[in-house]
Amino acid sequence: MRLIKILMIVLLSIFFEIAFCQNDSFSISQNEYAGRRQQLLSSLDSGTVVVMRSGDYKMRSNDVEYRYRQESNFLYLTGWRSTNRYIIFSPAGFETDGKRNNVFLFTTSQEESKQTKIGTNEIICNISRFQELFKSVLTNAKTLYISAPDLQFVNDWLNDKKIFLDKNAKKELEQRYPDLKVKNALPLFGKFREIKSEAELRLMQKSIVFTWNGLKRAMMDCKPDTWEYELQADIEYEMMHGGADFPSWTSIIGSGENSLILHYDDNRRQMKNGDLVVMDVGAEYDGYACDITRTIPVSGKFTKAQTEVYNIVLKAQEEVIKIVKPGITMKDMDAKAKEVIVQAGFGKFIRHGVTHPVGIDVHDIWASDTLRAGMVMTVEPGIYIPTDADSIASDFRGFGIRIEDDVLVTESGCEVMTKNVPKEIDEIERLMRKK
Numbered sequence: 001m002r003l004i005k006i007l008m009i010v011l012l013s014i015f016f017e018i019a020f021c022q023n024d025s026f027s028i029s030q031n032e033y034a035g036r037r038q039q040l041l042s043s044l045d046s047g048t049v050v051v052m053r054s055g056d057y058k059m060r061s062n063d064v065e066y067r068y069r070q071e072s073n074f075l076y077l078t079g080w081r082s083t084n085r086y087i088i089f090s091p092a093g094f095e096t097d098g099k100r101n102n103v104f105l106f107t108t109s110q111e112e113s114k115q116t117k118i119g120t121n122e123i124i125c126n127i128s129r130f131q132e133l134f135k136s137v138l139t140n141a142k143t144l145y146i147s148a149p150d151l152q153f154v155n156d157w158l159n160d161k162k163i164f165l166d167k168n169a170k171k172e173l174e175q176r177y178p179d180l181k182v183k184n185a186l187p188l189f190g191k192f193r194e195i196k197s198e199a200e201l202r203l204m205q206k207s208i209v210f211t212w213n214g215l216k217r218a219m220m221d222c223k224p225d226t227w228e229y230e231l232q233a234d235i236e237y238e239m240m241h242g243g244a245d246f247p248s249w250t251s252i253i254g255s256g257e258n259s260l261i262l263h264y265d266d267n268r269r270q271m272k273n274g275d276l277v278v279m280d281v282g283a284e285y286d287g288y289a290c291d292i293t294r295t296i297p298v299s300g301k302f303t304k305a306q307t308e309v310y311n312i313v314l315k316a317q318e319e320v321i322k323i324v325k326p327g328i329t330m331k332d333m334d335a336k337a338k339e340v341i342v343q344a345g346f347g348k349f350i351r352h353g354v355t356h357p358v359g360i361d362v363h364d365i366w367a368s369d370t371l372r373a374g375m376v377m378t379v380e381p382g383i384y385i386p387t388d389a390d391s392i393a394s395d396f397r398g399f400g401i402r403i404e405d406d407v408l409v410t411e412s413g414c415e416v417m418t419k420n421v422p423k424e425i426d427e428i429e430r431l432m433r434k435k
């Protein structure tokens with residue numbers, strides 16, 4: 001009996017190991033994180049030090065915090081998901097515990113220390129050693145780059161005083177180390193983060209699948225008298241059921257005149273026959289976002305005026321996607337969308353740019369706005385016609401239409417990562433008939 005029990009435990013642990021590894025193949029590997037740290041390190045001049053702190057908890061209301069989200073660059077370099085962590089990069093190196101190290105990772109977690117695979121020039125230290133090591137590393141540094149998400153602007157409105165915590169910290173450091181220049185670390189990361197690895201693309205593709213499942217559920221559920229929050233629930237149900245961390249931002253479900261408000265997220269309106277509803281949503285899966293918008297008719301059928309405007313937006317989107325390839329700029333993309341919409345006579349109803357990068361952040365960071373293979377960005381033209389637009393026939397007024405896909409730049413052109421999410425009018429109407 002005992003032997004069988006032991007055998008069972010062994011078999012079960014092998015099974016879990018396999019299950020865990022399979023799950024892991026979607027995640028960013030420890031090697032990839034270590035590679036990213038080495039890449040950043042080797043891009044730095046020898047007199048440079050980079051210091052980074054993790055993100056902090058943010059208060060929602062008395063004693064209640066928002067769910068924790070790691071600061072994006074910290075996440076990019078470690079995969080760690082906790083607050084009160086630090087990293088120091090020192091290309092010159094510093095002798096610690098009998099060897100010269102260039103990267104110092106600070107944590108209190110045994111688990112993180114055990115799981116994190118470090119290179120020969122890296123060391124994991126307890127947080128209690130941070131101040132001592134930081135001071136030592138700074139003694140010979142010329143430039144210090146800081147990523148300090150908690151040192152931000154504070155408005156002391158009682159004394160009518162604006163307090164810039166990061167500027168004050170910088171001033172004090174520069175006084176203490178007269179040869180030191182303190183700079184913001186943010187611009188260091190764009191050139192690495194802008195190119196997505198295979199593993200990153202797999203995670204984004206996962207987030208797209210859950211978001212698409214949600215949009216499909218919402219399209220099939222939508223009818224007159226449905227509330228906006230019901231569609232939000234449909235979409236977020238599929239995201240969370242799929243294992244997403246959370247929606248990457250508060251889902252935007254804007255119907256009727258709410259479709260004209262770009263960042264409307266109250267989602268409290270009951271939808272009426274004849275309305276359009278803009279759904280701008282994206283899951284965050286294992287740290288990676290996607291960003292998809294679909295605009296659908298609440299009744300299940302677009303009106304004639306809605307069809308006309310919708311097809312102009314769709315054409316603008318298709319024309320932009322056609323020109324996407326390495327060497328093209330974001331400005332070129334904007335110009336192309338504008339050209340199509342202006343030609344159709346709706347130029348004055350453009351309200352936003354046609355693209356932004358997507359990745360760890362839903363509005364991700366790039367170092368340059370010229371496209372390179374491996375970049376992912378949205379293509380999202382929109383037309384928004386206010387109710388008082390008296391230059392245009394009345395059945396064209398009072399609605400907004402946006403269509404948004406996520407596009408990967410390839411060597412020869414591009415690939416629409418969200419291509420399975422229907423956007424042709426007949427595809428949407430067909431799906432909405434399937435209740």
Ligand SMILES: [Mn+2]
Nearest residue numbers: 291378380404
């Ligand atoms: Mn977007």
